[in-house]
Structures are given as structure tokens and as C-alpha cells.
Amino acid sequence: MDYDKLVTMLDKALKAEKEAELFYTEVLKASNDYLIREAFVEARHDEREHIVKLSDLYRDLTGKNPVISGTIPEKVTNMKEAVQKAIAGEEAAIRDYLDLINYSTLEKVDRVIYEIRNDEIVHLEKFQALYNTL
Numbered sequence: 001m002d003y004d005k006l007v008t009m010l011d012k013a014l015k016a017e018k019e020a021e022l023f024y025t026e027v028l029k030a031s032n033d034y035l036i037r038e039a040f041v042e043a044r045h046d047e048r049e050h051i052v053k054l055s056d057l058y059r060d061l062t063g064k065n066p067v068i069s070g071t072i073p074e075k076v077t078n079m080k081e082a083v084q085k086a087i088a089g090e091e092a093a094i095r096d097y098l099d100l101i102n103y104s105t106l107e108k109v110d111r112v113i114y115e116i117r118n119d120e121i122v123h124l125e126k127f128q129a130l131y132n133t134l
Helices: 003-030 034-062 079-103 105-131
Strands: none
Touching: 003 034, 003 079, 034 079, 034 105, 079 105
8 A cells, every 4th residue: 555645535524524525514504494404414513523523634744734624615696406406515525435435444534534434424415415305
């Protein structure tokens, strides 16, 4: 296993988590619907926790603090499209975390990534159920 590649994969995951957090914040600003808010508040909370856990892994592997950046998303104007975008993002995250698990040979990394991936699966299921109500 190449540590540089693993660090690059963690860096990519950190950026994706930050962008998801920023996007979920925009969704929350745009909606007063209880079901939408409930799903996105929970997911945003988890994404913030994922950033902390991934940052800890990054520090353990590199001895450095990660630089976490994300692109500010556009304002949300269509809730159905926003939920669809959230679904696509969660599907991509699940695939990326599976790639990370398959690449890593470190038990600590695998344990944390499995936990994060399981959270992403829960988000996906909630967003899919939410999409079906819109």
C-alpha cells in the first residue's frame, strides 16, 4: 500500500465531506419543511463528525493538519433537485469509501471508514425516502 495514495484518498474524502456539509447548509436555508430539515440536519451533523474523524486519520498518517476546503454551493431553488443531488453525492461517497477500504491495509483506517460509510448509507436511504415524498 502506498501511503501517499492513501493520504490523497483521505484528502479527497475530506473535501467531499466539507462540500456536502456546505450544500446541506444551503438546503436548510431554503426549506422550512420538517421532513427535509430533519434529514438534512442529521446528515450535516454526521458530515461534520466525519470531517473530524478523517482529519484525525490524516494527522495520524502525516503528522500534519489537513487543509480542508470546499466550494460554496449555489443557492437551492428546487428542493426535489436538491434532494436528487444529495442522493447522487451519498452514492458517490459510498463508492469512494469502499475504494478506500479496499485500498487500505490499516485496521484503524478501515474501522473508521466502515463507520463513516455506514452513516452515508443511512443518509442515502433517508434521502431516497424523502425524494419519494416530494
